[in-house]
Each structure stands twice: as C-alpha cells, then as structure tokens.
Amino acid sequence: MDDKLMLMIPGPTPVPEQVLLAMAKHPIGHRSGDFSKIVAEVIENLKWLHQTQNDVLILSASGTGAMEAGIINFLSPGDRVLVGCNGKFGDRWAELSKAFGLQVETITADWGQALDPETFRSVLEADTEKTIKAVIITHSETSTGVLNDLETINRYVKAHGEALIIVDTVTSLGAINVPVDEWGLDVVASGSQKGYMIPPGLGFVVVSPRAWQAYATAKLPRFYLDLGKYRKDAAKNTTPFTPPVNLFFGLQAALRMMKAEGLDNIFARHQRLTTATRAAIKALNLPLFAADSAASPAITAVAPDRVDAEQIRAVMKKRFDIVLAGGQDHLKGKIFRIGHLGFVSDRDILAAIGALEATLQELGYESVSLGAGIAAAAKVLANS
Template structure:
C-alpha cells in the first residue's frame, strides 16, 4: 500500500501546483475593487498577453475552460448562424453540443478518434462558401480525450482566407505546452483554463479576443449574461472584473505566470516536447501501442492503447501501489486506453517515475520481461537527455 497524501497527478488537469503558487493561494483575500487588486489584474493581463503571444485583450473569467469556450461562442455569434465544428474526440463533441444548444447551424467536419482533423476538408467547405454564410470555425487544438494535436496553423490559414468566419479555438491543453502564436495565426477567440498549463488549481479561465471578434460581438444576439465578454472588456479598461472574481486564484496566477516568464516560452515548449517523446517512445518498448496517430501527438497527454490488458485494472494498480494518478479512457475507450498527462508543472523525474511505475506493474502482471522494462527506461532517458 502506498503512503497516501503524496499523490502524483499525471492526468491532463488538474495538474500539479508549485509550492510558491500554493503559498499565494493561502494568502488572506483582498478587496476586488481595491487599487492593489487592480494592479494585480494589470500585471496578470500583461503576462497573459505574453503567454498568448498577442496584443489582443485577454480576459479572465471565474469558471472552467468550458465557460471560456461558451463565452466566446455566445458573445460573438447570432441565432441561426452557420458554423463549422471540428470533431475528433470528446471535446470536439462538446462544442457541437454547445453550438446546437444555442441554435447555431452546425456543419460538422470530423475524423475518427485518434486521428487528426484534415485541414483540406476545412479548406474545401470554406472555399465553397461564396456567400460567406459561415460565421465561425470552432475546433479543439489539443484533443485531450485522444492525445491528438490538430493542425491549427494550417486550418487557421484557411479561415483567414475566407475572411468572414471567426476562429473560435479550444486551446485548453495546448496553451502553455506548445506554440500558439495568437497574433501570427490571427486567432479570434482562444479559450484556456487554469488547471492545465497554467499550473494553478481549477477555477479560472481565459479568453483572448481579436478586434474582428469584438466587431462581431457588437451584433451578437445570443442570450447571455454572466458570460457576456463585453462586460469583461468594459471592466478590464479599469483593470477590474464585472463580478467578484476568485481573488486567491488571481494571486496564484500572478505567481505561476512569473514562473513561466522565468522559464521562457521556448524552454517550456521544449520541455513538453521532450516529455512527450520520452513517454510515447518508452510505452512502445512495453508492448503497448500509442492510441493517437504518431505524427500528431499532443504535447500534454499521451493516450496508450493497452490492447488485451484492462486499462482500468492497470490504472488502479498504479494508483494503489505508487499513488500516481493516470487518466482513463472516456466513453467507448473506457478500459481500452489510459492517458498519461504531462502538462504544466512536470519535470524529468515525474516522467522517469511514471514510466518506471507502468513498467514494474506490467512486469508484476507478467505482461513484459525485465529486459523490456529496462529498455523503456533507457529509451526515455535518451529523449530526456536530448536538447
């Protein structure tokens, strides 16, 4: 039995929280209309713009990533608008549901779970829309349910050519893990959540909004109140928030963004890439298969197909013995895959440890040889030691 209370979170959110950030969380709250809090909002907003590589407004909402996506959709679109939704996993499915719930007409572009969306299909539908009836393209960059990264750079270039449609993008598990240059790719709405690459607990979400999206927001007639981005924009002019924000999470955000700036964007992206390569190559040495197309592996999560092994049983053993929490498969993938989160505050030791835990559990179950267990570690070390 593992000593409890030493939980290692290797799921794609909530992610581990650094000590400095925990300390910030435990401070006594301050008034959210005070000068001190306004200064904090000014500083976190600047750092959020840095993280998003944008001059656009970046708004902070009290709510999870879904709130940020919903806010982007309902603040910029109109009843009955035609939108394209990309769907190749659980989160893509969610945005189709949200769009339909608000009465939007959805053109679905999908691909099998585990495979990326095909940018050429977006190009075709957008080029055929001569009347410019398509008002937005809604898609997920890193599809957490399958560990696939979609080619947002290419898809966004087709959206730009269309010129009328907005891009509304779920970057919940890509922002802070790989390059999402919002201005360069001219992304209109970019949504993310605090419990992911930001390294803070759940409760805040962020929406970057372009000028084009603000122009669309002027006409938008979908029902909204708490998630009306116009209210957040107006308040941000005074470095404030329309409602009582999660003050302590903003303290935490200030600390985590400082840590990110110290590490530097490029170094953060390289770290996530090394971890992705170490895990994905190590699991192959353990008779396991990658669930996602190897050319499109998410920087933040690796989905592993366990074939004849019950993934839930494996996950449970690893949790009980090592106190490492891995994520399970969702929907039809339950018991078929497990997912290793390597997003946010994760270091090389976490990666070596999780690979060792998976290897020794498989060894104990009689599924691999000790030679394979050793090879997995050698392979992982090779990628961890690469620059």
C-alpha cells in the same frame, strides 16, 4: 503514504509549492487598489503568454465556460458554424452550439486521428455566399492525445474572409506555441488547471478586433458571460463580478514562474517530455493511440491490447500513488492517458514510467522487458 499523490493526468495538473503558498495568503478586497495591481500584472503576463496585444479576459469558469463565452458572444441564432469533431471536446462544442440554436455542420475524424485541414478548405471554398460565420476547433484534443493542425486550418479560415476562428486551446496553451497575433486567431479559450499550473476555477478568452466587430451585432443571450463587461472592467484592472481572489494570487505566481522559464524553454520542455514518454511506451511494447505526427504535447494516450487499461490505472494509484487518466465515452476501459503538461519535469516522467513498468510486471504483461521504458525515456532526456 499520505501526501505523496502524483497527478499525471491532463488536468488538474500539479501545482508548484510557491503557487500553493501564494494562494494560502489571506484574501483581500477584490475592489481594492492592491487587487487592481495584481490584475494589471496578470493581464500583462497573460498577453505575453498568448503572444498577443488583443484583449485577454479572465472568467470565473472552467475551460468549458470559456468556450461557451467564446461562442455566444460573437454569433446569432441560426448562424452556420463548422465544428471539428475528433474527440470528446470537439463533440462538446458541437452540442453546445446546437443548444444555442446555431446551424452546426461537423467535420469529423475518428477518435485518435487528426482532423484533415483539406476538408475544411473544401467546405470553406465552396461557401461562395459566405454563410459560414465561424469555425470552431479543438487544438489539443484532451480525450485522445491528438494535436490538430490549427495553423493550416486557420489559414483556410482566413482565406474565406468572413468566418471567425474560435479555438479551444485548453490543453495546448502554455504547452505548445500558439502565436495568437501572428496567426490572427479570433477567439482563443483556455483554462487554469492545465498549462497555467494552478487549480481549476479560471477561464481565459482572447478576443481579436474582428471578433469584437461580430460582438456588436451578435444576438445570442448572455449576461454573466458577456465579454463586453469583462473588457470594460479589464481596462480598469478589475472584474465585473466577484473573482476567486486567491486564484489570482496563484496565477500571479505561476505566470512569474513561466516568464522566468521563457516561452521557448517551456515549449521545448513539453516537447521533450512528450518524446520521452512516447519512446518509453514504444519500448514497453504498448500501442500508442495517436500517431507521432499528430501527438499532443500535453498528453499521451495508450491503448494496451493484452492488459486491461483500468487495471493499470488501479495498480498505479494503489501501489504508487500515481494517477493516470482513463478513456472517455466509448474509449472507457480501452485506453489510459498520461498527462505531461504544466508543472511536470523529466524526473516525473522517469518516475511514472518506472511505476508503469512495475505495474505491467505485476499484471503479468509478458511483452515488457524491465528497464526498457526507463532506458528509452532516459536516452531522449539525455539528448534533448
């Protein structure tokens, strides 16, 4: 059936109707007073969402662009950085850092496992000469459904005294509590197509006063992603380059929706959906890829052992118009990923689990007891 596609992937995520309608309006001049009013409101609400009084800068870029900006504006060639790598995106930030001539040292964990904060502590405490200039962390590792312990790692970075902490919150911002000012995070990057509930195209970077001090002496090349330009123009409620005007319309509407729901309710909803999804997967006798203790509130990765992951995805798409994400790199064909962040509700989880049960039956998966997944999810949702 046309127009019934249901996205259950970690991005792009579903977009609310009122956001779509806002984006359908005719564009206005990006140097107009009317647009400046929208920018002012959006910046104010972004600070609310990030729980910060620091600069929140808006880029016409993906989450990767936001992370690149977050790295190149505060470091110089040859700087020593620690990068946490336990999935595709941690690996990406290591590759990006090497591309800009940084001295990269990785702290790794197997894909599906959380980074060990104590390893960071040991390396940071051993750095008595204070040569480490930044620690780069992926909070929610989208490729595996693992949530890293950002709060503890950040505490060790703060004890170091010199290093900045640069954080990828692309699939955690808007899904889990990230109190930027309370934790003293220096650089926080995210993207519009995740918890923000709008299409891809905007990146966001929060910058602390400590990071701005580093900016003053950083020597990596930058122009379009020079955050100093964005800071200067944001103070005047404008942008240094032509922005995607209609995405700002959508962002304005989405942030109003988020404020109406409230931060505590947003975080509680994502936790409820995560718990319900994982309970359903267990009831269907499908192995989860990440442990409960490291489960991301944005996405659940499943590693089926007696049925092909890509066949599951294919049947879900063909028969039910539900799109699940596949595995990346060496996990391709070995896992599938269920996104439950952004504009996702209890009903969406029940629909996806019901379709998954029917898919497993069609594929001859003998370990499934029909109705078990729905019952497990419904029990969580009823008691949350």
